[in-house]
Amino acid sequence: MTLALLSVWDKTGILDLARALTAKNIGILSSGGTAKALREAGIPAKDVSDYTGFPEMMDGRVKTLHPKVHGGLLGRRGTDDAVMAKHGIEEIDILCVNLYPFEEMSKKDLPLEELIEFVDIGGPAMIRAASKNYKDVAVLTDPADYPMAIEAIKNGGFTPEQKLRLATKAFTRTAAYDSAISNYLNGIGKEFPDVYTVQFANGRKLRYGENPHQLAAVYGTSGIAGQSALQGKEMSYNNYLDVHAAVSLCRELEGFATVIVKHNNPCGVAVGKTQLESYLKARDVDPVSAYGSVVAMSTPVDIDIAKEICSTFVEVLIAPSFSDEAREMMKKKENMRLLILPPDVPADEIRTIDGGVLVQRTPAYTEDWKVVSKRAPTPDEVEALKLAWKVVKYAKSNAIIYANKTETVGIGVGQMNRVDSAKIGIQKAAEFGRTMAGTVIGSDAFLPFADTLEVAAAAGATALIQPGGSIRDNEVLAKADELGIAMVFTGTRHFRH
Template sequence: MSVSTGTTKPIRRALLSVTDKTGLVEFANALAGFGVELISTGGTARALREAGLAVKDISELTGFPEMLDGRVKTLHPRVHGGLLYIRGNAEHEAAVASHGILPIDMVVVNLYAFEKTAAQPGVAFGHLIENIDIGGPSMVRSAAKNFEDVAIVTRPTDYPDLIHEMKSANGASLTRETRWRLAKQAFATTAAYDSAIANTLDSIATAPKPIEPIAPKSQSAAPELPSTLRINMPLAQSLRYGENPHQRAALYSDGSGLGIAGATQLQGKELSFNNLVDLDACWELAQEFDEPAVIIVKHTNPCGAATGHTVLEAYQKALASDPVSAFGGVIGINRPVDAEAAAEIAKLFVEAIAAPQFTPEARERFAAKKNLRLVEVRPAPLRPVVKHVSGGLLIQDADTGRVTEDELKVVTWRPPSAEELRSLIFAWRVCKHVKSNAIVYARDGQTVGVGAGQMSRVDAARFGAQKAVLPLKGTVAASDAFFPFPDGLEAVAAAGATAVIQPGGSVKDDDVIGAADRLDLAMVFTGIRHFRH
């Protein structure tokens, strides 16, 4: 549907009822300056009066008092009739006239902060339910449906532009194009609001008593997957193109300001689709480690990953893993980047870097690399993974599986040494983030070779060895899934590995364990696998 821009409509009466009072007084002042009658409710009316504005209470308009602790105040024919009647329609005009219903030409509403309430630790169930807005969404929908005659304003960020448009028109009036834009935003707002409520309530198995707190997720059993998958995220950024120039693309964000979608870009060219995908891959892998870690990614696979005492040491080790592949890569770091690390990283051509912070001195070192994208990221909670298939979507829990040294099962006659064990844990964490079939060779907190995305596990073992530029002798190897036959293990041993970590669970486990004993390999089973497609 296209909307013409020619018709403007005057605003004589506005109803204001907002939770977020940012910019409210300035906007209401502008309306009042154009002679608009202001009607309001509760705390909004109080804020306007304190600012010296003349305001009519909603009860004066409806002739009915607010009641039931504010649950009923705008749910009234004199509100919705004033919003919904079609101006110029003879029957509508006669109906509202006979009932004394006055036109309402603008509604300024934002809704109860349900999501903020739901996010409060230990929030009482009854308090959560009370923060489900009823009157607000009803007014938003009524006004948006009748956008031909009514302007619906749901975002404080729109106030300055609306003030400017009204001043340009020398009076309180808005174009049809503006009213249409506001109506579309309004319906998106109510859709997102209803989705947030439905998703929150869907995660609560049984309704607690009103005074009982909703147990934090960390203290309760994992919630069931949703009975209905609701995804409602606003457009955050239009991208130049997708994976390839002939594909359109955009970034949508949950609005939390967390993770890669909510990151702050400090410098550099516009982020591309592929930049964002790679940044997410290296950032998520960097979060696997408690010590300083640097991950260099190419096409979502780590070509270099390392830990160290400092970011600089970790970076130097990661780069040494595969300096050829690192050229033009994307880097994820789990610590603030200081000047010393920045000076070294700046020597390499890098597309983008994600870190929790860049010191002012580090930013100075990077400033000369004008195309380099620096992105500050705040960690986001792990959420279910959604993938598209023709005709639908797949959803699964995030892969949060981790193992400790105590949970490993030694299956060979020779147990791994303490040094091998540390390297095995490191290799296993990296392997989790490598495309299947995956083999990772590592030593002393540093990847040495990575075999990613191969159709055969033997090929993955051989390819990872072929890619290695550092000596493979004395490394350990991680396999994201079990070795189905001894041949993959034999390839790992031939490359120079002395210890192996793998899930186990193959019908040929006994044969594989026997091969490990014959080759003097220490081998441990994790009991979990990390397929990554």
């Protein structure tokens, strides 16, 4: 290796890399701010313009777009030697480039004529050229790879496997970069772009999909998708789905909260004076369904919680942290996965359908409740309605949630008609000796008839929250007033399929 070209926007680690090159007598070509940074650090570098014989021009738009640069990157050793010598093209063995920060700047609401200047041209062109010629050129696009590169330089060169991996990573980077530009330009003046391009990294094969005969993988570097278990078996496809559902709801609850999910539906939700109390309340809503479930907690897990968790079968436990004593206790449940609750990563929801995808974006919820009944809910009923409304948002439609102000009492989900969900919620509560007296009801969509209300009221429910919007709202409201039920309209539907 005799020559490297360094041209980076993000200068993290670039001086260490340059020093390693200099120590091995590898010449450095550079330009602009990178060349300035190297010289200020006392590292010799030849300007690209001195090498090509052409100055930077057009306010820096044209710097590296020259045959002596691209020929040095694309030239095949042993094949193109003669033509390279004829035109004074030197072999460039290492290319280190990272790109103008278009993704970051596109979030700053800049005018298009200003943002367009953050579209890198020379960088992607050089990256693609070097990557195409990966057998002869090592291409670096990520400062995280510099330590590996420094070791390779010290040891006399990169292995073929390293070069191919770096080229693959480089093409992945330019694909993501072009996708960001495409999405932005296609989306100007629109809620969604005409062409929607996404990229997810960190792909890991899973044992199987929803069922053993299905193949599956997970992709992502942050949020739930980027988590690795602290202990236990490998996360499954269904584990990821259930953890996502549990965490999404848990993040909406305040204080000490526990959410228990089975088959992507909440089967027990509670808040308490302590984290342990909230877990016990949530578990006892439906202890049969809680067996083999996913549990999300809003605060750290201590030894007392660990003891209770270890007394039953839990597939996954996710919480902000675990005490050392809790970790030690839960080691005896060697198959149970433990995950750290990560920060939320807001993103569009994407679902595949035959021939394409559906993309959904949920705006921040704005509470706009309207009491429509003659009787207003009491303060305790209001707190219970808030809990029921949060839980029903994460239950499969048609969904009916019975709750008091600290926990769910009965859960009816996934039915083709709403009244059946109402009946199932009552049946589930009765199965575990729980009374409906004084509970409230959360319905994910409007009540098309008064029958659901009548069933819930007969069981002892006293207040109901729903979106409203049915052509029979007046009939339902009249029945609520007749039964003394307080009813609130939210104006927002929470279907979940």
